[in-house]
Amino acid sequence: MKWKSRGAGGGDSKKSGESNGDDSKKGGESNGDDSKKGGGDVPLSVHLDMTEYRVDGSNGRSWLGTGGGSTSFYEPSREQTPGSGSGHDRSGTTPSSGRDPPEKRLTLFALRLAVLEKAASGLGKLAFAWATVVLLGGFASSLRIRDFWFVTIILVGEGARVFSRSHELEWQQHATSTSTAGSALRSSSRFFRHIVHAIRDPAGAAAGDGRAAQFQRQVVAFVKQRTWHAPEVSLLPYTGWVFVSRKIGRLLNLLQLLSALTCVALSLMRLWTNHDFGDESVEEKKNMRPALLLFYALAFLEATLFLMEKAYWSWKMSARNLLHKVSSDCGLGEYGHVSLTRFFYDAYSRCIAGSIFDGIKMDLVTFAEDLILSDFLDEQLIGVRILQSFVASDRSARDTLRKVGTSHRSVERLVEMLDWKRADEEEVRKCAAEVVSRLASKRQNVLRVSGIPGAIESVMSLLYTGRNDAPPVSGTHPQQLQLREHEASPSPATNSGYEYLPFNLLGLQILKRLARDQDNCGKMGNARGLLAKIIDFTHASPELLGNPYASELQIRAVKRALRLVKMLVYATGQTGKALRREVAENVFSVSNLRGILKHGQQHRHLQKLATDVLTGLAMDEKGTAAIVGTGGVVKLLLSLFLASEPPPEEETIDLGCEAGEALAMLALESGKGCAAILKRSDVIDRLVEALQDKRRLNAARVLRNLCAYSGTEHRERLLVAGITKALPSVLKATMTESDKVLEVSIGLTTEICTFIDGDRFAAELRAAGIENRAYVERLASVLKQYRSAPEISVPRMRRFVVQQLIWLVTTSPGGYVEMLKEVGMERLLENVADTTSELECYHVFSGSVGIGKHREDFAEIVESAMELLLSSGGAAGAQE
Template structure:
């Protein structure tokens, strides 16, 4: 029977394992990944915002609001002036007005009409004017780039573009062709033979100065008439002229106020923009760089337009992130580039990243657009693709956003498109041609995109469900494994670049996370990873030639350990030539640094997993030179003793009869094992008890007595220690889940080998402790290893059955 009881969760001493005791969640190397992400994205420190700084764009929206108030006030006064002039003056006093006032009013109205017309279209032209800066910058960049290319490279690039256009497989290239077949708004000649004057990019300047001239003229003319006051005399009896002076004063005052209000608006505009340099200030606070001025201008004009054309508060609702998302969805390459640059800067800025990523993560269209851009492979779209990759990486860094990203249809396929090794040839002629062209584009940064793709997958694979999606994406696992291919040419010398090593490392990290996934998903993934023919052989190359790259060796061994939880994978690993030999070599390699010790420990765990319930692998280990003797010697090494005990236990338990004779050397370990039982704690105590059970099963009573004498330990002390262990662990322990089982197994062997132990155990109160175990057994104590919180490799005999057997022996005695 079994009941639910509280479980002891003690802190471990020694190594931290993820397979020999259950884990709520597998440990991840988050610090290490963060450093690698910083290397690629160019960010530093944590991405968590530490301040509540006011969003810089709020200065612009407030500025736009104040301008809109002045603009609408001027427009309102102007409208009143027009009504007054047309209804009261020209409509009511057209005959009685003096000729001078008639023409003054007419000119003012014409000037104001011109100004209002130009004002209504100025913002539209200002929007277009911002593209002239964009086009100039891009043109100079293209010119510089083309000038630095050789003729051969330029020819290859041309052939590449033609081939890609023929294939029609890249959305970005189709877009570029569409742009070449349409006019660029800054270059449109509005009138023939008019030169630069009537190019659309210059119209906003013309309209701007026209408004200033019109408003100034209106101020001068209206002020002249208000000062002169020569509106004509009103003679007696001329009742139709008695209100003329007041009416004219009102009109000229309205015209003066309206023009003055507009000039105040322009003065305020110039003060803030030219003197206070508010646009540059906001751009600097947003850290958008030199190109960011275009983005800031566009944002400001949009905000101002909304305030003027709608409610004055409409512009206050705008923010740069939403603005960038809208531009990202545009069909214009330039708008997409502006939007991507804003999101990239904000997503990698410590002050704005949290809010930006939270807003992006709730915008499905924006995430879909970013993932779509990952598929764009033309050279012209490289900058956009890189920005989209970094933003996606930052999104995937947040767990909630990672779930949303992976949940978008086609997301994994888009991320997979970032991975390209250049190895392998497609069976389709078009794909062969396209692949050759891509390889020949030597200035395309495939290595950077590969790292982006691997890092994104690494972030996504922190979630169990995402691991399943990665495994279900056609060809993705094979791509990931492909990046772990090395060999002596890469690892043996100094030929490998830093990016190549990082790609191998990231590939191994992703593979490790997938292989260590828990549940049925992990079971399927381990099977699929092991079925890829290059997986084990690539790791073998890393173990053979990676002496200068200990971290890669450690990751490779961890993958083998995880794969060994699957029986078929365990056999494939053991059956790969030289794999067992390399693991044994690495396990016994003399530790010179902490990194070497970590590799040795991982090699020990891998050998333990490979030998667990597998006779073939146990035989392969025993066939290594002096294997048992070397494992026995390692029992006195503080670094290797735990895993040496585990390996020897599995060899004793599962070796076939053919190689059984090779195990005789394990008897020499009895004194060391007894000393550990008497004086050690936690994991070392647990593995020593387990090893003692298996060693004593293949030894005679004489050899056991001799071992006690060598260890200077008496039989009564051993029995008392065993009862003390059961008293200490009256409940199951997560960190040492098999310790009570091993004590009971050892007690059964001792009572069967010599009946005097029955009386000794009774004296120490063993029966009471066994009855306590029977009432507190759980599923935790029924397994050899664990995948997360799921038990694997169930023991043939339950702990409850062992307790019954022990109690029967004591009753019979």
């Protein structure tokens, strides 16, 4: 809406933009969908080298050497569709580093284990069939007693192992370390250590690293569950922990090892002593020896393959520490081992149950999506932690966000998690909020997130503060500040110590990213109580603003709230109009902004945002009335803009330009705004002085609006105050400057000319060292430059030039008509008449929507100028 389309274009990243911690610029918004290498059967890679992923658009301000500001709110901006032009959705693809995703090592390991397992199972089934059909079926009565029992033992043991392998894996899966409390509920020894530690040192246990609290939290969570947790189910009554399901997997695994070792031992014994298999001279027994040798060989090979599988398993898992290495490469942190163990068992089970290639099609993102849809809190936490780690990684963020964003069920569950308010669900909620924030940073996901019913309300729940008053100011000593920041970090939540500020920051960030879409701005305005909550976060007490040790988190909350309000008031069309009025009607809006302007000298970035919001509010009559009606706001803006000796820092100068823009908007078509500005006695002199430096663009705008809209009651004061003293500077700018400064200089000249006559104007031209003809030629050159069509960057240029021509002709017809004709003004006016546009009929623009239509139609002004030029020329000829 403003000159950068700031309402719909994003977070308006300036030089004072938020840090990575605020907007999470890594893994944010580069939104280029890079094609993966490989065929369609290759699972989605989640570990790629990627381009930088940013959150806020780089719509940075362009310093004009003439104006010292940005482009103007008098300039319309073309609306951009999502994915075009803003840099949020497109990025150059980066060449692949050739490095595979870390979890592919686990799926490859599962594939190799499955090859050994299926080979062993195949041999076992063959041995089982051979023994039952050939040996026991054909030679049962002829077998020696030793071979009969050896075959029977091997057959029973190996047959049970082969046919129970899938069930053993099922028990192993159920026994997988799925609890996020560091296996506190799974390890009885660790459980008792917790108890002993708590008994010996209650204070230390309570003030430890949070594991005891986490343990207690999970116990409460499991007690509250309406369904059984599989690893903790007791299979038989009155047996306690002995027959719980998590023990069965270990027992089956041990029995299978014993079975394999027994099979190897028995097979080797009979293969080593193979001379007493029976009397081969008997016709019925001549095939017994090769049959037994084949069976023992098959049994030996099958058991050996199984033992090789177990040895390979132990070597990779224990000696090579595969899980820990993959966890480190994935960046899963402290709980990576738990997550990857569960992932590995799922992949291995798929390889065993189906094709050996089923497991290699798995990836951690899909695995995490399945877990967040679980009914168990510990599994949900594993899944959301994996997603949170991946979306925060430079290499995996883009693919992860793309895959999660296209899964409606996953996005819906993540949004649902934002509304979970139980103390034991704090970490799940926080991780989900971070993932949703990253999702919303990509434009193609914005509508997917906001399209979920109740999504805005779920995000709104993150803004709950837990108290009616504002958060207290942090400690005034650096040590107290560090303590506060430590408390604000993720920690086990209890009913008495729930940390709200991190959730508030995430909620504001999600809303800010959603607000890039105009429809979402409308939804936020319609959500009951949301706008009031956002405005509450813009309150910053003088103690907070003036405290050099103030909490960075609290300052960041104010900053994000201001950014969000700014995006809402700069929204375009009817949505923006309604939002500006709603914000203006909130009795705390302008007073909160006034507090920041008054006490925020240590936080210039907050003052810039506050002046931006005031500029947006001033585009509506109610907003102007609210600003003027709040005492001291206009005075503060004037102080910022007219600082007598502005510091050389670029940031401070930019703040003055922002204040000038707000003042220019307040004075636009508002008699009350002009009256409030003119209350300062030296305002005209100071504005005239500002025409000489980088503030001249906005100073000229304010002066022009004061002359045009202050009303008849203030015209005498403007004349007495010396408004005409601005003419020399303005006329020089007309002859030398271009673009916006030229546009506003011609417009200001036209308004000042209403206070003087032709002779005075001629004198001012001579005083500025400008000849009448040179001035006329300059006006003609401007029309020649823009004769084909109006320019978007200076939509009022031709209007101001034609208005000045009318004044010249009506004031001194004999002196200027001939010169105007000589420079071809008649033909130029005809070209202007043929190319007039609706673009030239408005004062300012909200995106591509005009606001504040001029009282006179531009086409009528051009026709009047042509008629005056013709009639004045005829009158001059008759006099001759």
